[in-house]
Amino acid sequence: MSLKFKYLFFIGFLHVVLITLIYFLLKDKLWYFLASELGVFISLFFSYLLYKSFIRPLDLMQSGTDAIADKDFSVKYLKTGSSEVDHLVDVYNKMIETLRGERTRLSEQSYFIQKLIEVTPIGIIILDYDGLISNMNISAKKQLGIKPSEETIGKNLKDYPSEISVLASQLNSGESSIVSINSLEKYKVQSNEVIHQGFKRKFILIDDLSSELLKTEKEAYGTIIRMMAHEVNNSMGAINSILDTVIEFGFEGQGDQELKESLEIARKRNVGLSHFMDNYASLLRLPEPVMQKIDLASLLKKVGKLFVHNAKEKNITISFDLPNRDLPIVADAVLLEQAISNIIKNAIESIEQNGEIKISSTVSPITFTISDNGPEISDKVAQRLFTPFFSTKTTGQGVGLMLVRDILQSHNASFHLETDRETGLTNFRVSL
Numbered sequence: 001m002s003l004k005f006k007y008l009f010f011i012g013f014l015h016v017v018l019i020t021l022i023y024f025l026l027k028d029k030l031w032y033f034l035a036s037e038l039g040v041f042i043s044l045f046f047s048y049l050l051y052k053s054f055i056r057p058l059d060l061m062q063s064g065t066d067a068i069a070d071k072d073f074s075v076k077y078l079k080t081g082s083s084e085v086d087h088l089v090d091v092y093n094k095m096i097e098t099l100r101g102e103r104t105r106l107s108e109q110s111y112f113i114q115k116l117i118e119v120t121p122i123g124i125i126i127l128d129y130d131g132l133i134s135n136m137n138i139s140a141k142k143q144l145g146i147k148p149s150e151e152t153i154g155k156n157l158k159d160y161p162s163e164i165s166v167l168a169s170q171l172n173s174g175e176s177s178i179v180s181i182n183s184l185e186k187y188k189v190q191s192n193e194v195i196h197q198g199f200k201r202k203f204i205l206i207d208d209l210s211s212e213l214l215k216t217e218k219e220a221y222g223t224i225i226r227m228m229a230h231e232v233n234n235s236m237g238a239i240n241s242i243l244d245t246v247i248e249f250g251f252e253g254q255g256d257q258e259l260k261e262s263l264e265i266a267r268k269r270n271v272g273l274s275h276f277m278d279n280y281a282s283l284l285r286l287p288e289p290v291m292q293k294i295d296l297a298s299l300l301k302k303v304g305k306l307f308v309h310n311a312k313e314k315n316i317t318i319s320f321d322l323p324n325r326d327l328p329i330v331a332d333a334v335l336l337e338q339a340i341s342n343i344i345k346n347a348i349e350s351i352e353q354n355g356e357i358k359i360s361s362t363v364s365p366i367t368f369t370i371s372d373n374g375p376e377i378s379d380k381v382a383q384r385l386f387t388p389f390f391s392t393k394t395t396g397q398g399v400g401l402m403l404v405r406d407i408l409q410s411h412n413a414s415f416h417l418e419t420d421r422e423t424g425l426t427n428f429r430v431s432l
Helices: 003-026 030-069 083-119 138-143 163-170 210-249 257-284 296-306 308-312 333-351 400-410
Strands: 123-127 133-136 176-181 185-196 199-208 292-295 316-321 328-331 355-362 367-372 414-419 426-431
Touching: 003 030, 123 138, 138 199, 163 176, 163 185, 163 199, 185 210, 210 257, 292 296, 292 333, 296 308, 296 316, 296 328, 296 333, 296 355, 308 316, 316 333, 328 333, 333 355, 333 367, 333 400, 333 426, 400 414
Parallel strands: 316 355
Antiparallel strands: 123 133, 123 199, 176 185, 185 199, 292 328, 355 367, 367 426, 414 426
């Protein structure tokens, strides 16, 4: 029962009683009866004025609370002339102004934080109270292999079976771990939580360490290579000079032919060692790519045909599955040719004898794949393929794939080398 109804019921009941009493007590005294009835009507009039004076603040509070409930902070009231009502109006208007300013500040802050989350290179995943995804930025989607346009809100991390999401779902609050993917990408995954509206909410940070580690790695092996090349080349130059002199002038007549042959072998070995160091030094001399428009299909055909004869000697066939149209890309033709050559050369060396190599490409997106039916790459080896100086060959230097990696990364290309367990083919896939 509302306060308005109670007041009207009380006033109505009171005046009905008064009118009834006046009728029974003064019905024989006409003038007293009329005067009393007039008094009752005056009382009703003042009761109505009193009703309007105290019900106005109630109506004001009711409409104000309705506006606040509807989150409408634009409603403000004008003063009425009544001191009590005007005081209530002042308090309400100040409160609305404060709430409106606070809402604007929070809205701007929320917008700023949301934009910051969207553009940060660190992957951010925010979970709700039930552990489902409530927010995921573009960086996190890219790291988990999710399309930027795909909706992730309300889904579980386990719905995306990547190595990062599996690790993230297993981490407890405050824990962190590093995950390596395909020996090329390394990510630091951290799990934390905050208290929001009295409940714990988990959030996950995914930091891409690949570029920083690669930079540090290049600086480290660059220093080592420069030191080794300096010492080896200086020593080899002096030693070869002495050997040349001895071979040319130290054996007059027949001399000791066996010793002479040994010295010539030593000289050739020194030259081979010098070439060995030059292969490492080539990593440091890799120029910046000169980007221009080229046809990828023509480049693949040209490079592939260079190895056809060499492959044929080992009974290895090289086939092409390329579209009958140009594949225009922007790249450094010389560097990209060198990378493709190294990939094909590695495939031939992997097969050794009797096998097939297939060079294929797709139009949308523009990718090329070099496949071979050589020995499979184990998971253990796959994790180390692109690490410095790692090679599965007994005489390998671990330079070829490093060179390929550096060239492709300078072109901002994504690439992947693995064996398809179903077909048994080893595929080096590059997306430009």
